[in-house]
Amino acid sequence: MTVHQLSIFLENRSGTLVKVLKLLKDQGIQLIASTIADTAEYGICRIICSEPVRAFDILRDAGVAVSLCEVFALELDDEPGRAADAIGIFAAEGLSIAYLYSFLLNGKGVLIFRTDNADKARDVIKRNTLSFIPEKDLSKLL
Amino acid sequence: MIWNQNKETMSREQMRALQGKRLHKVVSYVYHNVPFYRNRLQQMDITPDDIRSIDDIVKLPYTTKQDLRDNYPFGLQAAPQSEIIRIHASSGTTGNPTIVGYTRKDIEIWSECMARCLTAYGVTRDDIMSIAYGYGLFTGGLGAHYGVETLGAAAVPASTGNTEKHVRLINDLGITAIACTPSYALHLAETMEKMGIDKKSLKLRVGAFGAEPWTENMRTEIQQRLGLKGYNIYGLSEIMGPCVSYECSEQDGSHINEDHFFPEVIDPDTLEPLPYGSTGELVFTTLTKEGMPLLRYRTRDLCTLYQDQCACGRTSVKMGRILGRSDDMLIIRGINVFPSQVESVILSMKECAPRYLLIVEREGNLDTLTVQVEVRQEYFAQGFDTFEPIFKLEKELGAKLRSVLSISAKVQVKAPGTLERSQGKSKFVIDKRVLK
Structure with missing residues (x-):
């Protein structure tokens, strides 16, 4: 995650x-x-x-x-609106984003961010079955 | 005008005789009341009876700021606590301030010496004088205040800060004289000009400026912009406060109140007394003080003593402008700051490496102090990820520095290894102020 x-x-x-x-x-x-x-x-x-x-x-x-x-790394489809959807979920749960940046890796969007409450963010990602990138995959994609 | 014709115009022979008599008395007084001095004199095999004239002063030991620090807070006090009616404090080099207790007679002498200064500047009981030195532990505010009251002029305790309000008071009350630091006088002029107040509409005519070094060019500028005559005043809290010496109408050197404060100039390295005319470290012996008399106190101020036939009629010895310091003390906005004070604050914070740089600048007419300090690498390694901890650290350091230095400093955190490692202490300080 x-x-x-x-x-x-x-x-x-x-x-x-x-x-x-x-x-x-x-x-x-x-x-x-x-x-x-x-x-x-x-x-x-x-x-x-x-x-x-x-x-x-x-x-x-x-x-x-x-x-x-450690920062969160979500994997998103490379299409309009996916970032808004993902961040929208965190906002709805009352989580604040400290900082965020994104990049494309092999046709997938990657969203890197830090929130004010890591435990809660972890829980939100699980409950909403958001897809994330495990660290080993990042290097594999290189 | 001369406040105390008898003392200020005494013949040299009479003055030397008076000083000799008073020196014997003060040595005898500290010998019997201050264990520190008794021990020191006994070690040197000197008794008060060895001091018969002012020439015998060379037999006496020096007193340093370190001695005051070692005997903090009341070790050098000679008078019993019940006789002390006021206590001032000035900054020390390691956070321990220098404590000075005054008896009623001390305050009276201080006030009279201050009245002598003001009279020499041409201030009379018809004047209204605002005092823009800080009122508080610093001797500037209250010292000047009591002098104005003793003289019989009206004192306006403006203190520092709120410059616009002060300018309004100067304008509305028709204030005729002002006591402040020379840099504050320039700040006042600037504020006045910004507020659109013409100096011609003011009644200001006399300024008593001191507590920090200044130059002839600054005098010319202050006089021109405020429309007054500016005079130097010199003093230090260990000896008394402002009033130790003062300029007269000639504006050429400062007369020393030498019936109370005996001046010498010494070579700061060999500690040998130097003849008049030589530049060296100024040393004072208090001849009449009761609260905390000091023998041959090393001021660390560098200057020259000389005697001339002053047109004002005073016969006292004069001192030239302060040319510098024989230690690393900085004077910032009139406040004494030692780099070691900053160091003690930095060493008390586990996040900081013992590497720092003090930058003193003059922005407009006010001195600013910036403290750059390196933060330890370990501090970053432990989860640093946003600016927040950096800002928090700067704020915390700033608050601590303010409480130790009594002036605010801008703090800049530096990455590990970015400040030059230096040997000499002076390299920790960059003083960009140009005193033209």
């Missing part, structure tokens, strides 16, 4: 992002999706990648401000 995501604290300064990406590149880690949230002074780079646990170790050992966390 959840996949590993790297969250990296970055300062808004040129060169900080490329340093992180190069560390991953040098160790043969492949990015599947990435997004950056920013404020005036800071950014958080969120990355879904191959071998996330190894990627975390590489970055941590290089002194990067990184954490490894």
